Amino acid sequence: MEPHEKIYNECVELMEIATLANDVFIDNAIKGSVKGMADELYEVYSKAKGLRIKGSEEKFRADTIQYNNELITAKKIVEARAPYYSEFIYTKDDDHWVHVAFDKNNYKPASFRLYLNIKIFKFAYFIRNFWVKITNYISCPCGGKAKYESYEKKVICKTCKKDDFYFAFKFHVPLPKTETYRGAMSELLRHDKIVMYFPDEESAKAMARTLKEYQNLFEPKTMPLTGEIFPGLGFAIEPTAEEKEEYIAATGDEQVSFGAYISRLMGELIIKAVQNKRVQVELTYKNWKAKYPERMGKTDAERYKERTILYNHIYPLIADNLRALIAGEVRFKRYFDELAELERLAA
Numbered sequence: 001m002e003p004h005e006k007i008y009n010e011c012v013e014l015m016e017i018a019t020l021a022n023d024v025f026i027d028n029a030i031k032g033s034v035k036g037m038a039d040e041l042y043e044v045y046s047k048a049k050g051l052r053i054k055g056s057e058e059k060f061r062a063d064t065i066q067y068n069n070e071l072i073t074a075k076k077i078v079e080a081r082a083p084y085y086s087e088f089i090y091t092k093d094d095d096h097w098v099h100v101a102f103d104k105n106n107y108k109p110a111s112f113r114l115y116l117n118i119k120i121f122k123f124a125y126f127i128r129n130f131w132v133k134i135t136n137y138i139s140c141p142c143g144g145k146a147k148y149e150s151y152e153k154k155v156i157c158k159t160c161k162k163d164d165f166y167f168a169f170k171f172h173v174p175l176p177k178t179e180t181y182r183g184a185m186s187e188l189l190r191h192d193k194i195v196m197y198f199p200d201e202e203s204a205k206a207m208a209r210t211l212k213e214y215q216n217l218f219e220p221k222t223m224p225l226t227g228e229i230f231p232g233l234g235f236a237i238e239p240t241a242e243e244k245e246e247y248i249a250a251t252g253d254e255q256v257s258f259g260a261y262i263s264r265l266m267g268e269l270i271i272k273a274v275q276n277k278r279v280q281v282e283l284t285y286k287n288w289k290a291k292y293p294e295r296m297g298k299t300d301a302e303r304y305k306e307r308t309i310l311y312n313h314i315y316p317l318i319a320d321n322l323r324a325l326i327a328g329e330v331r332f333k334r335y336f337d338e339l340a341e342l343e344r345l346a347a
C-alpha cells in the first residue's frame with residue numbers, strides 16, 4: 001500500500017472513533033479549533049479508545065484485569081533480574097511507566113522508536129524471554145551476534161567488537177489490584193504496550209529483526225500512523241528540530257512526542273478538508289442536531305447509533321479533500337520516504 005494511502009486510512013479510522021466518542025469532534029472541526037481536534041485525536045490515538053467504543057464492555061473489563069496481572073509479573077521479573085546486570089542495566093518507575101535502560105553510562109537521546117503490541121496473555125512471557133535474549137544474544141547490525149560479558153560489564157559483538165549498544169524500553173506500571181477497573185485502565189490496552197527507544201536507525205533495525213522471532217506473541221493491530229514492520233510492530237522517527245520548534249511555537253507545549261506532533265498535523269488537515277466543504281458540512285451537522293438532540297436519559301448505545309449516522313453523512317463530504325491533503329502535505333514527505341524504506345525492511 002502507498003504510504004500516504006495507509007496514513008489516510010488510519011486517519012479516517014481515528015476520525016470515525018473520535019466522532020463516535022463524543023459530540024464535540026465535528027463541532028471543533030467546523031469551528032477550526034486545532035487544539036480541540038489535536039487533543040481528541042491524540043486521546044484516540046494513544047489510548048486505544050476505539051477498543052472501548054467498538055468492543056464489548058465485558059471483554060474490555062476482563063482484558064484489563066488480565067493485563068494488569070501480567071504487568072505485575074513482568075515488573076517482578078525485571079526487578080529481580082536487573083541487579084545481576086547492575087553496571088549495565090537500570091530500572092526505575094515514574095510517570096506510570098517501568099523504564100529499563102541498557103548501558104546507563106552511555107546515554108544517548110532517542111531518535112527512533114519501536115511500538116510493540118504484545119498479546120495481553122503473553123505479556124509476562126514475552127518479557128521473560130526477551131530479557132534472556134537481550135542479555136545473551138543481540139543481532140548486531142554487522143550481522144554478528146552480541147552478548148553480555150560479565151567481566152567487561154558490556155554487551156560486545158563477537159564479530160565486529162562493537163560495544164556501545166544502547167537502547168531503552170518502557171512498559172506500564174501495574175495498578176494496585178483494588179483499582180484494576182476504572183476509566184484510566186483504557187490506557188493499558190494501548191497498541192504500544194512496550195515502547196523502545198534507539199539513538200540510531202541501525203540499532204532500531206537490528207532490534208526489529210530480533211523481534212521478528214517473536215512475531216506470534218504480537219497482536220496484529222499496529223500502533224496507528226507508524227511504519228509497520230510486521231503486524232503489531234510499529235516504527236516511528238522523532239520529529240526534526242525544526243518540526244519541534246514549529247510545534248512549540250504554535251502550542252506552547254514543550255513536550256513534543258511523535259504522537260502529539262502527528263495528531264496536531266492530522267487535526268489541521270481535517271479542519272482544512274472541512275473548510276473546503278464548509279456550507280454542506282455545517283448544514284448536515286445542524287440538521288443532525290435538530291433531529292437527534294442531546295437529552296437526559298439516552299443510553300450510550302443510542303447516542304453511539306446517532307453519532308454513527310452523523311459520521312456516515314459527514315465523512316463522504318470530506319473524504320476526497322482529506323485524501324488529497326494528506327498526499328500533498330510536505331511535512332509528511334520525509335515520513336512517507338521512511339515508511340517506504342520500512343516496507344523494504346519488512347519484505
Ligand SMILES: [Zn+2]
Pocket residue numbers: 140141142143144145157158159160161162
Ligand atoms: Zn557486530
